[in-house]
Amino acid sequence: MASSAGVPKRNTYRHGDLRNALIQAGLELTRDSGPDAVILREATRRAGVVPNAAYRHFADRRALLRAVSQAALAQLASAMETELATLPAVDDPAEYARARIRALATGYLRFAQTEPGLFRAAFSTTDMVDTGGESAAGAGGLTAFQLLGTALEDLVETGVLPPDRRPGAEYFVWSAVHGLAVLLIDGPLRGLLPTQAREAEQRLMESIERGI
Amino acid sequence: MASSAGVPKRNTYRHGDLRNALIQAGLELTRDSGPDAVILREATRRAGVVPNAAYRHFADRRALLRAVSQAALAQLASAMETELATLPAVDDPAEYARARIRALATGYLRFAQTEPGLFRAAFSTTDMVDTGGESAAGAGGLTAFQLLGTALEDLVETGVLPPDRRPGAEYFVWSAVHGLAVLLIDGPLRGLLPTQAREAEQRLMESIERGI
DNA sequence: GGACTTTGTGTACGATGTCCACATTTGCAG
DNA sequence: CTGCAAATGTGGACATCGTACACAAAGTCC
Secondary structure (H helix, E strand, C coil): CCCCCCCCCCCCCCCCCHHHHHHHHHHHHHHCCCHHHCCHHHHHHHCCCCHHHHHHCCCCHHHHHHHHHHHHHHHHHHHHHHHHHCCCCCCCHHHHHHHHHHHHHHHHHHHHHHCHHHHHHHCCCCCCCCCCCHHHCCCCCCCHHHHHHHHHHHHHHCCCCCHHHCCCHHHHHHHHHHHHHHHHHCCCCCCCCHHHHHHHHHHHHHHHHHHC | CCCCCCCCCCCCCCCCCHHHHHHHHHHHHHHCCCHHHCCHHHHHHHCCCCHHHHHHCCCCHHHHHHHHHHHHHHHHHHHHHHHHHCCCCCCCHHHHHHHHHHHHHHHHHHHHHHCHHHHHHHCCCCCCCCCCCHHHCCCCCCCHHHHHHHHHHHHHHCCCCCHHHCCCHHHHHHHHHHHHHHHHHCCCCCCCCHHHHHHHHHHHHHHHHHHC
């Protein structure tokens, strides 16, 4: 019932790119619900391979989940980069730096709400030591945190953020944005109308700018 | 291996308080890791009852998990109340109102770090419609959000928070605190030394006060 | 062209969630 | 009281999952 012979039935004994196929399948699985939906057997099924084949590429289910998580983090980073790219040029460098922060936050929140399953997966694994690992980076080669970091750096250089308030700033910004994202998709703010969600986002970003 | 006859072996046919026993067992299970550890069969085992008995009290595993989640939310609220209670009296009502907010945040963060498993469980269930349900309230009868709400109310009354900034304020405060909690126990900030965690908390609370 | 390594297969086991039929007890109507 | 329905617990069964172990096929390298 889960898989109805939708697999191309490879004729080579080797799959060729199983590891990636499994991660891809994992992404699909997590997409419409969350990391719990990443079933090892189902992933191998979709890759047209016997369950145990997965163990040639991942130590166990959790290892697969970690890889999927990395891929999801990369997508998050890409979403943020994309949002950055839409920024129109602004004369005032200070204002531009501020706009970049807002854009990053918007990209983060947008991604969380558009792809809650992937977002959950991205932050699921308790033992993800490497949110900074290169496999978590977006197309531009930077991870979500590095993106935020450089934006904060610019904020300091343009004189918007006093240097003595720079240390720890990412903790605050990131916490606020991440917190809202989580509350919106899993927490008690889930079920807010899109309009209300936007209001909350606006309100949050104002407070971030004021509080940073 | 999991359960080694540690159950009092009831002699009555009826358990008497199975529903509660199951929730209690669920809390124990979730305590040292998270909601995934809430195994229905294991819970019944600990209650000294056959697996299917659970279905007389819960529709399925997820229903049990919801109940456990509510209980965890209640513990969170209690932790916050406790933190509130430790506040020494202060003359300045404005300063006192501010201190209450800080205390609530501290209680929230402390609970998350002391009992990460319970904290995860509290916010695990995707369909928790009732974070405001009475079963989620602490000893004082208020839920975590109600506690925050009344504190914000006081902030307005004492003139600290301009009334026009009141709407949506809880989204911001809560997001920031919740976000840090999550990042600290699951996210990339996990593994921060306790001292560093405290610093991050301090920094966050300053920014919250500034940004609110 | 053979030996070694990598990758996929087959079979099997224990554990879990849940279903269905049955057993025991409680509580209430008469 | 008595008897019967509702509530609660038991037993057995099934599909599914993660994973272990032994084996098979296909690359790789001398």
